[in-house]
Amino acid sequence: VTQEVAHCSQQWLCNRASVQTALRTLLAAPWPSQRDLRSWLQLLSVLQWVLSFLLLGIVSLLLLIYLVFTSFWPISALYLAWIIFDWDTPEKGGRRLPCLRRWPVWKHFRDYFPVKLVKTHDLSPSHNYIIGSHPHGILCVGAFCNFITGSTGFSEMFPGIRPFLTTLAGNFRLPVFREYLMSGGLCPVTRRAIGYLLSQNGTGNAVAIVIGGAAESLSCRPGITTLILKNRKGFVRMALQHGAYLVPSFSFGENDLFRQVVFEEGSWMRSIQQRFQKMMGFAPCVFYGRGLTSVQSRGFLPYARPITTVVGEPVMVPKIEDPSHETVDMYHEMYVRSLLKLFNENKTKYGLSESDELHIL
DSSP, rough: HHHHHHHHHHHHHHHHHHHHHHHHHHHSSSSOOOHHHHHHHHHHHHHHHHHIIIIHHHHHHHHHHHHHHHHHHHHHHHHHHHHHHHGGGGTTOOOOHHHTTOOOOOHHHHHHHTTEEEEEEEOTTSSOOEEEEOOOTOOOHHHHHHTTHHHHHHHHHSOOEEEEEEEEEEEESSTTTHHHHHHHTTESSSSHHHHHHHHHSSSOEOOOOTTTTHHHHOOBBBOEEEEOOOOHHHHHHHHHHHHHHEEEEEETGGGOOEEEOOOOOTTTHHHHHHHHHHSSSSSOEEEEEEEESSSEEEESSSSOOOOEEEOOOOOOOOSSSOOOOOHHHHHHHHHHHHHHHHHHHGGGGGGGTTOOOOEHH
């Protein structure tokens, strides 16, 4: 018995020594710093956003189709009935969820680049506004972060103003994705949806429109700022019809987030892109960013480049129900001059040189 007790004591001491050694090894190992943890949170916040915009709608659609052929088919049937019942909601102001704008993940999203909002003039809550957002870039990161999330302080800078951001109407036909978009304050870029916000939703509404759209994304390259604006006058006509002031905004750094393979005008690949854009409403860009594991790897995540969105001086617009072409052209020219002024006054402050110019096509 004495030998057994001695043997157990010796074994216990060995186990204790092993545990102590393991603990010392664990404590001696380098732990992630707070900076590393913040970097990972920022990367994950951007990852969930990119996956949501690129895959959420398609995956949800495929899942609901799959459920039709299983015992869970009532889920698909109920959701289809809901979409039919709720079909016009995106065209009537959507269904905003303030808690989504305050979601803490957006602060990590903001800090990844980082994104900053700069105010140059006040916006009175007694008016409605159409904010022209430039440039489009690849995924409109600056417009989304500033006008959809509350992370950059839009509501504090412009008290009494409710921001909305327009996107392709087809996005609101995708299951689940449509709910995600509406909850953040996105609405279709259609006359009906924009007209509702400017005429039947009171005052203090600011509808942001990425004027250049899909066509502009095809010209997105770092160091080159080309806008598709010269013949884009529909937003000016809508502003005149509803008496909404026109506000230019420019996101410096938006074109630096991805690298794109730009095909020359007249090439067969460019023709395919343009035809696809006319049929589907968006352009299939060939682009890449950083990978998930390191900055040196290639993937679909944007590079961490600072974005500064400057909101310019409002162009006062009268209410004219049926404006003439000459009137539309006049206010369009006023808007372009205001945008050029904003760009030239701020370009050297936010990463561009004095010689950089804004090319308007």
